[in-house]
Amino acid sequence: MPETDQRKTAAPDVRNRLAIALDVDDLVEAIRIAKDVRPWFGVAKVGLELFTAAGSDAVVELQRVGYRVFLDLKFHDIPTTVRKAARVVGAVGANYLTLHASGGTTMLRAGVEGLAEGAANAGLEPPTALAVTVLTSEETAPDAVLTNRMKHAMEAGCGGIVCAATDLAHAKQIAPRLTTVVPGIRPPHGDNHDQARASTPDAALQAGADLLVVGRAVTSAPDRVAAAAELLGSLNLERRAGSGDALSSSR
DSSP, X not given: OOOOOGGGOOOHHHHTTEEEEOOOSOHHHHHHHHHHHTTTOSEEEEOHHHHHHHTTHHHHHHHHHTOEEEEEEXXXXXXXXXXXXHHHHHHHTOSEEEEEGGGHHHHHHHHHHHHHHHHHHTTOOOOEEEEEOSOTTSSOOOHHHHHHHHHHHXXXXXXXXXXXXXXXXXXXXXXXXSEEEEXXXXXXXXXXXTOTTOBOHHHHHHTTOSEEEEOHHHXXXXXXXXXXXXXXXXXXXXXXXXXXXXXXXXX
């Protein structure tokens, strides 16, 4: 890993609020990126691209590097299929799994139960099921749709939701106890790419986000180590973590 300025590295409770999105199709490259930015990130997000390429090996190898692993697979199918697939994810040892809230309460509950069952059978800590509300690539998110999907998540027993930063105020009113995960994080004046509702990290934190998902702003930077350090430098996470609102490693 390139040499880093230790004064800019993050404490463990701060790292647990930052997830690096490893959207590549090669596990070796994913691990290389993960090692480079480990001083600033405590969670690694594995999406469909990397999981299709590497499968459960991605979870195992990233945990060896020291990450909690967030499988962003957005399950959406009949409840029986979701339950069985989530059971496999729980047994593999992933810490978080996304399910599409548009699938409704019954489907979400099947995912929650399958995830917990798989982990229990493997003797692992209970993972967190995250209900995806409205994708950040969508330009609008009507309050009625958000409300319904958040209610589905609560009724199903999900531990958190995934939403845009612009939806956080509404989310905190409807589901104040759920962990809020915000993707589409970009630095000020950065390229939004295909994110219609991107946010700066500081704006998302001020709005109440618990976990920020950062991808191309760091992984595609000419110097990703410098980009990660700069990202942390733009935040006041040290103070926030000290006030007790850092994302708990048990979530």
